Amino acid sequence: MKDTIPIYEKTNHIHATVYHILAMSGNKVSQYLAPVGTRIILHDERLGTIRFVGKLEGRDGIRYGVELDENLGKHNGEFEGKQYFQTQKSKSGVFVWPKDVYHPSDLISVIKNKYTSTANEKSIMVKRMKGKEVEILVDKDVTEALCDIYSLERISLEKAPVGFVNEKDVSSKNIFHRCKTLSIKQCLLTKWSDLFNILKVFPKVGDLSVFGNMLDDLSCQLSDEKVEAYKKIVKNVTTLSVGNCFLNQNCVNVIPLIFENLTELVIAVNPVNSFCPSTKGNFESLKKLILDECVVSDLSYLKDGLLKVPNLEEISLIRSSVENIPDDIYKYLPSLKSMFLRYNDINSWRFVNNINKIPNLKFLEIELSRLPKYSEGDDVLDFVIAKCPGIVSINKHTITGTERSKAEIIFLRDVPESDPDQIEDIKRLKKIYVNIVSSTNKDRDFTKMKLGSIKIEVVKNSSSYIITAPMSLTFKSLIQGAAKKLSFSKMSIKSIDICINNEVINVEKKSFNQNLNDYFYKINENENIKIILLE
Known part of the structure; x- marks a missing residue:
């Protein structure tokens, strides 16, 4: 049986002091040690969470035991027969030296580090290019302009150690008065309260992405007073991405309570199976909803939520484990123009019939590989084109008049009239192509050549x-x-x-x-x- 040592749970900053003392050796005092539960970035840009801080038996020095977000580690928290921490994935654990990670840092420092260069008294600007420092002689006025981070119109930080904003920066008169786009992707944010503090110094941001941060549950920390305060902070945000932020269902549903002017919402790669705004009335501003890589096995789960977004024009459910599309889904999507269903289990022509009922649908991406065929040479794309006369683009291909005519003739030749999911389309097309009859496979191949x-x-x-x-x-x-x-x-x-x-x-x-x-x-x-x- 394996030996087991105590596993440290998520702790407060008191433990950092304890570990600091543990790491002292003689007269040497170590660097800062973060507590268990802290989000960090390794020097090779892998993200993870500290699950253990301490010594490994038989080894010198204090190490972090880190659970990586992806299964790209070396073990499950075990080292030489001892279990130091647990991981959810089989190989997402690593041990690293504290000096080899980036700890959470304040936003302004990170922005300055990325967007400004070191300028000396002689107006020589130092830039790093391909790992080397290069000196560039520039005019003083140009140097000052380049270093004015508060005039930036777009800020993009990816896999940077952004974890919070200092209170002195929030209360400062310096704000990012021109910035309209703020992207803080795969960084070290963990609290919605820190995000709202950050947005206080970005009053004009309209496009906001925090994709890939591990955020806490917003739904359990809201009061009426906080909701009203947060609304004012984010009033200009119209596009929001909180994909892959480890959000639960309740958290996703309360987002519209605060971000009430959204036209586009990305909640992809979160463990949710629906979206139902917690607003009292309709969430009428929303036009685009991205649910890629969630777990929406049945579109019936979306019905209540869809009733609250009557102006929705685009929905994406790529890789979302969709297995059922109900007969009446069209009633809940009156304004929908684009639907994306690639890489799902679309295995019945009935589902295609139900999609085709959506009254204003023009653009469709659909998984074709699982749709039934009637013979080995069948091209199911032809059948989908024939069945959906109102759709102008399928899988990013704009359908020409010739292609649609070809598909409709092939559909009549190849599809058996006995299939109940095809009867209505066969009747409709027979009124157009009165002389088309079934034929042998050889005749069908020749017909396809004639039709292009x-x-x-x-x-x-x-x-x-x-x-x-x-x-x-x-x-x-x-x-x-x-x-x-x-x-x-x-x-x-x-x-x-x-x-x-x-x-x-x-x-x-x-x-x-x-x-x-x-x-x-x-x-x-x-x-x-x-x-x-x-x-």
């Missing part, structure tokens, strides 16, 4: 695969698709050979923006086309 698609074998070295591609496809797009399919760098391809019958046509890299139609003027039914990718 051809079968191509794509070859690289000893690997190959077959695709049915539109004549408008560029060689550049073909190479990009092949690179993903066959796992190679698209930049490595210098030219391609087009082999058709006994003829070989070489296309150089400078011509990769041309499309298939530029080379295939007339295609017969039985011709074999091969495109060989050459490095």
Whole structure:
């Protein structure tokens, strides 16, 4: 059985003093030691939380035991048979020297460190370029202007040790009077109260991102007085990203209570399954909601919340474990124009029918790989295009009139009339294409060629695969698709050979923006086309 030593829980700053004394050796006094629970950044920019401060048995010196946010460590808190701390992931633990981490620092110091340079009396500005210090002779007025951080219009701090703002800076007359965009991504913020203090010196910020910070629960620290005070501080914020901030459901729901003028809200990568504003009335300003990588398995969970955002025009649920789209979801999305559902379990044509009922939907991104096929050669994208006549763009591809006609004819030829999820669309399309009847697979392939698609074998070295591609496809797009399919760098391809019958046509890299139609003027039914990718 493993030996176990006491595990330090989250502590206050008293422990820092204790550890400070422990780290003293002779007449030497150590550097500052942060308490357990402190967020830190390692020198290689990995983020984590201190879970242990002390000595390892048989080793000299005080170390931090750190649980990293990602599973990019070496162990689970165990060292030589002893468990010093616990981690949620199997290999997210590391031991590091305190000198090798960045502790939480005040915002103004971090901004000055990034946006100003050291200027000496001779107006020589020192900048670091590629790890080396470079001296630049500049005019004094230019130096002063460059060092005026309070005139910056946009401030972006990523993986910087921002943890708070000093009280003296909040009460100072110096404010960032021009800054409209503030990004504090993957830093060391842990408290909403610290964020609101920071925003006191950014009165005009409209675009705010704190993505990747580990924030506490806002919902359990609000009083009516605080809500009113915070509203005044954030009144100009219209775009907010709190993605990957470890927020719970209650915390997410109270955000609109304070940020009442939001038009865009990003709550992606948080452990929530819905969004329902805690406001008394509707949250009418919101037009864009990002729920990527949350856990919204059933869109029914969103119904109550969607009733409060009647003007929502865009919703994104990429990688959100969506497994069900209810029949009546259209009733809750009257203004929706864009919907993003890539990388979800969309495995029924009924879901596509329910999406198509959304009255104003124009732009759709949807996972196609799990939709049912009726034969091996079916291209389900054609079926989606045929079923959704009001949608103008699918998976970032704008649908032309020719493509839609082709898709509708293929849908009538390939889809069996016995499928209950397809009956209504078959009836609708039969009124347009009265002479289309079912056919053999051979006839279907030939029809696709007539309508602007051809079968191509794509070859690289000893690997190959077959695709049915539109004549408008560029060689550049073909190479990009092949690179993903066959796992190679698209930049490595210098030219391609087009082999058709006994003829070989070489296309150089400078011509990769041309499309298939530029080379295939007339295609017969039985011709074999091969495109060989050459490095």
